[in-house]
Every structure is written in C-alpha cells, then in structure tokens.
Amino acid sequence: MIRHFKLLNKIFNPRFKRSYCFKKDEDIHVQEFINRELKLAKTGHQVLVIQPYIKWGTKKDRLTSPEMKLAESESLINTLRDWKIVDSLKIGMTSYIKHTFFGPGNIDNIALKIKQDQRISAVFISTNILKPIQHKHLENYFKVPVYDRYLIVIQIFREHAVTREAKLQVALAEVPYIWSRIRGIQENYTERLGSEAGQIALSSKMLFDDKKDLLKEYEKKLKKMITKLKSHREHLRNSRKNKNLPVIAVVGYTNTGKTSLVKALTEDLEMLPKDCLFATLDVTVHGGILPSNLKVLYIDTIGFISDIPTKLIEPFVATLEDAMFADIIIHVTDVSHPNVDVQKSHVETTLKNLNVESSLLNSIINVGNKIDLVGNYHKDENCNYISCVKGTGIQELKIKIEEEIIKATGRQILKIRVRTGQKEYEWLRLHTAIMQVETDGDYSIVKVIATKSDLDVFKHLFIYKKSGK
Ligand SMILES: Nc1nc2c(ncn2[C@@H]2O[C@H](COP(=O)(O)OP(=O)(O)OP(=O)(O)O)[C@@H](O)[C@H]2O)c(=O)[nH]1
Numbered sequence: 066m067i068r069h070f071k072l073l074n075k076i077f078n079p080r081f082k083r084s085y086c087f088k089k090d091e092d093i094h095v096q097e098f099i100n101r102e103l104k105l106a107k108t109g110h111q112v113l114v115i116q117p118y119i120k121w122g123t124k125k126d127r128l129t130s131p132e133m134k135l136a137e138s139e140s141l142i143n144t145l146r147d148w149k150i151v152d153s154l155k156i157g158m159t160s161y162i163k164h165t166f167f168g169p170g171n172i173d174n175i176a177l178k179i180k181q182d183q184r185i186s187a188v189f190i191s192t193n194i195l196k197p198i199q200h201k202h203l204e205n206y207f208k209v210p211v212y213d214r215y216l217i218v219i220q221i222f223r224e225h226a227v228t229r230e231a232k233l234q235v236a237l238a239e240v241p242y243i244w245s246r247i248r249g250i251q252e253n254y255t256e257r258l259g260s261e262a263g264q265i266a267l268s269s270k271m272l273f274d275d276k277k278d279l280l281k282e283y284e285k286k287l288k289k290m291i292t293k294l295k296s297h298r299e300h301l302r303n304s305r306k307n308k309n310l311p312v313i314a315v316v317g318y319t320n321t322g323k324t325s326l327v328k329a330l331t332e333d334l335e336m337l338p339k340d341c342l343f344a345t346l347d348v349t350v351h352g353g354i355l356p357s358n359l360k361v362l363y364i365d366t367i368g369f370i371s372d373i374p375t376k377l378i379e380p381f382v383a384t385l386e387d388a389m390f391a392d393i394i395i396h397v398t399d400v401s402h403p404n405v406d407v408q409k410s411h412v413e414t415t416l417k418n419l420n421v422e423s424s425l426l427n428s429i430i431n432v433g434n435k436i437d438l439v440g441n442y443h444k445d446e447n448c449n450y451i452s453c454v455k456g457t458g459i460q461e462l463k464i465k466i467e468e469e470i471i472k473a474t475g476r477q478i479l480k481i482r483v484r485t486g487q488k489e490y491e492w493l494r495l496h497t498a499i500m501q502v503e504t505d506g507d508y509s510i511v512k513v514i515a516t517k518s519d520l521d522v523f524k525h526l527f528i529y530k531k532s533g534k
C-alpha cells in the first residue's frame with residue numbers, strides 16, 4: 066500500500082502533466098492500468114461504426130431514427146483526432162441484454178467484415194455502455210478493441226480537457242467505468258472458483274484486490290482535489306454575486322453554438338467555437354453589456370449528449386452548478402439539426418433532473434440558432450431565432466435578455482433627478498446602468514436600471530444623510 070501512496074502522490078504532484086510518467090521499476094502503473102482499462106489509443110483508429118437500435122416494442126426509440134443516431138455516432142468519431150471511419154452499419158435488435166450483445170448471425174457477419182477489411186482496427190458499438198461480459202465476448206469474437214459510447218466520449222473529453230479542473234473531472238469520470246470492469250471480471254473469476262482454474266482464479270483475484278485498493282485511493286484523492294476546486298468555484302461564484310452583476314448561463318446540446326452565442330453577445334474575439342462535439346469542457350465566464358448599458362456575465366457551459374449514463378459524467382454535471390445559480394438560463398438549439406426536438410427535450414429533462422430551481426426553469430430563454438443554414442423552419446413563438454455566424458437576431462435577443470434579467474432580479478427602471486456633475490451623478494454612473502440622461506437646467510434627469518439594494522444605498526447616502534434622517 067505504501068508504494069501505492071507514493072505513486073499517487075506523484076500523480077497528483079502539480080508538476081506532473083497529463084501524460085504522467087513513472088519510474089521504470091514501478092511494478093504497478095496506475096495510469097497504465099487506467100489507460101489499458103479505458104483502451105486509450107496512443108494513435109488513432111480506423112473504425113467500423115455499428116449503430117444498434119431496437120426494432121420494435123416498448124423499448125423502441127420513437128423520437129429519433131437509426132439514421133440520425135448513426136449520424137451522431139459518426140460525429141463522435143470524427144471529433145477524435147486521427148480517428149477515421151472505415152465503414153458504418155445499422156443493426157436492428159430486439160434487446161441489448163444478451164451476454165454476447167448481438168445474436169450469433171450478426172456476430173458472424175461483423176466478424177467476417179472485420180476479417181475481410183484489413184483497414185478496420187477497432188469497432189465502435191454506439192450503445193450507452195456495454196456490460197463487462199458483453200465487452201469481453203465481443204473482443205474475443207472480433208479480435209480488435211471494442212468501444213462503447215462512454216469510452217468514446219471519455220477519449221474526446223481527454224483530448225479537449227484544458228484546465229486542471231477539467232482534467233481532474235475527466236479522471237474522476239473514468240473511475241466508475243473501471244470499477245464496473247473490475248467488478249465484472251472479478252465476478253467472472255469467482256464463478257470459476259472450485260473448478261480446475263480455481264488456483265489461477267485465486268491468484269488473479271489477489272491481483273484484483275490490489276487494483277481495487279489502488280483505485281480506491283486514486284478515487285479518494287481525486288475527490289479531495291475536486292472538492293477543493295469546488296470550493297474555489299464557490300468562492301468565484303460568491304465574488305461574482307458580490308459584484309452584483311446579473312449572471313446568464315448558456316446551456317444546450319453539444320455543437321449547437323453556445324460558445325458562438327457567448328462570443329456574439331460579448332463580441333469577445335478570443336473565443337473560438339469549433340465544429341466538433343464537446344469543444345467546451347470548462348465552464349468559463351465572460352462579461353457583456355446589454356442595450357441599456359446593463360453589465361452582465363455570461364457563463365459558457367459543457368454541452369449535453371444523450372445515451373451517456375449520467376452517473377458516469379457526474380463530475381461534469383457538477384460544473385453545471387454554475388448554471389443552477391444563474392439569474393437566467395439561455396437554452397440554445399440548432400434548428401438546422403434534423404434531431405433538434407429530441408436534443409431539446411434531452412436538455413430539458415437533464416436540467417429538471419439536476420434540480421434546477423423551477424423559477425429558473427420557467428424563465429428559460431429559448432434560442433434557435435443557425436437559421437442561416439435552413440430556408441424554412443417551424444417557428445415557435447416562445448423561441449428567439451438567431452444566427453451567430455451572420456449576427457441575425459442578436460440585438461433583439463439582447464433586448465429580450467435585458468427584459469428577463471430585470472424581471473428575474475427585481476431590478477427597477479426609474480428616473481432620478483440629480484445635480485449635474487455632482488457626487489450623486491457619479492455614484493449612479495458607477496453603481497447602476499444609465500439608460501438615458503436629459504438635462505434640466507443645473508440638473509440631470511437620469512434614467513437608470515438599479516437593484517433594490519442599489520437604491521437603498523443611494524437613498525442612504527444622498528437623501529437620508531442630507532435630510533439628517
Ligand atoms: N452556419 C452556422 N454555423 C454556426 C452558427 N453558430 C455556430 N455555428 C458553428 O457550429 C459549430 C459549433 O459551435 P460552438 O459555438 O463551438 O458550439 P457549442 O455548443 O459551444 O459546442 P460544444 O462546446 O462542443 O458543446 C462551429 O463550427 C460554429 O462555427 C450559426 O449561426 N450558423
């Protein structure tokens with residue numbers, strides 16, 4: 066165990082980068098072990114993409130089609146650097162619960178395809194998560210690495226994680242998967258105890274116990290570090306609150322244009338939207354100004370995707386906490402996407418499951434993006450249609466955001482008469498959003514947007530004090 070701790074300390078030493086390196090004589094390599102369990106590829110793969118779908122019955126997904134599911138699965142692979150799709154298949158099934166996942170006919174067909182096409186170096190079975198026993202069977206049949214949706218998303222997360230927090234969250238998201246693998250394989254061996262292979266099983270079992278200890282420590286330490294970062298995030302959140310700026314969280318399915326929208330709203334040229342899934346893994350905050358000079362903060366968030374066990378991506382969901390503490394949520398959809406309705410309801414359901422306050426959910430601003438890509442689209446009166454790339458509808462959206470922010474935060478619009486150029490005027494300029502100024506002799510009539518507490522302070526400083534109250 067002592068050695069485990071030493072190793073773990075090394076991993077968590079800040080000087081260590083993502084590609085942790087170990088002394089050659091270390092016999093247990095945490096990272097190697099994890100890389101192996103997660104089938105992390107050092108170089109890319111040439112992939113056969115298989116899209117299973119339920120043909121009929123209550124489990125059949127009636128909201129989408131196998132073609133649309135396949136298109137999303139292909140986008141996942143295309144997002145990975147150096148990975149290429151060699152071929153794609155859709156396979157209709159009656160259930161996903163067989164030990165071998167597919168029936169014998171389909172297994173033989175796929176195995177033959179792999180044998181005949183030398184280019185195929187891996188198979189992606191686009192199902193949520195394969196059971197360990199299914200995974201093992203399929204790799205035995207196909208003789209190439211097999212990936213499920215979870216494993217592919219983890220590879221993407223690893224490629225896109227930039228900050229220390231995102232990297233730690235990826236590492237934590239990997240742990241439950243490895244647990245399930247260790248447990249699954251252990252069950253397999255336990256079944257064999259008492260048979261001829263009993264002795265081997267027993268020694269292998271000890272190996273599993275080692276792995277379990279190692280993983281437990283690894284998980285504990287990750288959680289500890291993430292908790293620290295969480296309190297740091299809370300601290301940032303509180304300091305944002307103290308600044309009294311309204312906060313707007315931008316959420317949505319992956320690749321719908323969340324980063325592009327924040328960029329368009331803030332005119333922040335440094336933001337770089339990318340045409341790939343999960344380009345954004347870090348929650349970032351950006352300042353913007355609304356038409357009436359109200360300063361606000363926009364939070365860009367990680368995208369949602371369906372068919373991923375939420376439990377496994379909990380560490381990322383935690384980053385959405387910032388969205389939960391926002392004053393307003395903007396939900397971006399991509400109207401040019403054939404599956405826009407399914408994507409939208411997936412995000413809505415996930416937000417509900419995240420225990421986002423109902424008042425916040427009820428005041429969501431729906432935004433339909435990428436209208437430049439579609440001639441005709443079904444218009445919903447509760448949606449604001451825009452194109453981030455062309456700038457269409459952005460000004461109108463800002464007006465809508467301002468209205469909603471004023472409602473949600475109880476800000477007031479009012480006119481205050483102050484002596485021009487005096488302290489009162491300066492105070493309003495610094496602490497409120499000035500919409501308009503009219504002059505009236507030595508006085509200015511200033512139209513402002515202010516919070517109740519701003520107004521209380523103003524009254525205290527300039528009205529009560531003067532009148533001696
Ligand atoms: N044609 C068109 N493309 C757009 C528009 N808005 C965004 N895009 C493109 O869509 C792709 C995804 O945009 P992002 O802003 O990165 O999307 P995102 O929702 O932040 O994506 P993730 O962070 O990966 O979840 C990029 O290639 C953008 O240039 C738009 O209005 N029209």
Ligand SMILES: [Mg+2]
Pocket residue numbers: 323324325344345365366
């Ligand atoms: Mg983004």
